Amino acid sequence: MxxxxxxxxxxxxxxxxxxxxxxxxxxxxxxxxxxxxxxxxxxxxxxxxxxxxxxxxxxxxxxxxxxxxxxxxxxxxxxxxxxxxxxxxxxxxxxxxxQYFRLEKIIPFTYTIKDDEEGKVYKGIIQDISGGGLRCKVDKKLEIGTVINCNFTLNKEISVSGKVVRFEELLEKGYEIGLCYIDIDEKMREKIISYIFEEQRKSRLKGIE
CATH class of the missing domain: 2.30.110.10 (Electron Transport, Fmn-binding Protein; Chain A)
Structure with missing residues (x-):
């Protein structure tokens, strides 16, 4: 083999x-x-x-x-x-x-906007995650092309930068955005993908999938 x-x-x-x-x-x-x-x-x-x-x-x-x-x-x-x-x-x-696997998972996260000199910290909710990017819900309108620095916890602390590639205003308050990782360290990507595999394995063992 x-x-x-x-x-x-x-x-x-x-x-x-x-x-x-x-x-x-x-x-x-x-x-x-x-x-x-x-x-x-x-x-x-x-x-x-x-x-x-x-x-x-x-x-x-x-x-x-x-x-x-x-x-x-x-x-x-x-x-x-x-x-x-x-x-x-x-x-x-x-x-x-x-072909990264995408995991639907509600994960709180914080973020700062790259070009914001004040460095204000905002909160949001990750709705699904993959080795290539995130789908999130945020309260602040973020235009396509905006780069944000995200921090959240899986089984380890994760810090990644992402570019907004999609946004949609929600009927309820807030916006749904799609983020694509930029300049991500491969070890950090490995942590994310390993977490996704672990969660999918848990689901299979529980008979959910």
């Missing part, structure tokens, strides 16, 4: 069993037979129990995009560096930049 840009040191996110959490890991080695050695994930200071024979979802990010595949756990190794040996059992799926 071909692993698209998967190399030792590559950061991974793992979906394991019925857990609603996506766990962090890292590639340590790739064998000629296609098996991969990865760090056993740690959560809250403890090793995450992973059964040999279980199927896990692997997600990783490169400059070329977002990739995911499923793998079977072949072996576990203890020691100073606890490892898992996994073998991919599905093809690697590549998602284009424009």
């Amino acid at each position: 071909t692993h698209l840009n998967l190399q030792p040191g590559q950061k991974l996110r793992l979906g394991i069993g019925n857990s609603q959490t996506m766990y962090s890991s890292q590639v340590q080695d790739i064998s000629k037979d296609g098996s991969i050695l990865i760090d056993t994930p740690i959560y809250s200071g403890h090793l995450v129990p992973v059964r040999v024979g279980s199927i896990i979802q692997v997600i990783y990010f490169t400059k070329q995009g977002l990739f995911t595949f499923y793998a079977k756990v072949l072996n576990r190794f203890s020691g100073k560096l606890p490892l898992l040996e996994i073998m991919p059992i599905s093809s690697v799926e590549r998602l284009q930049r424009r």
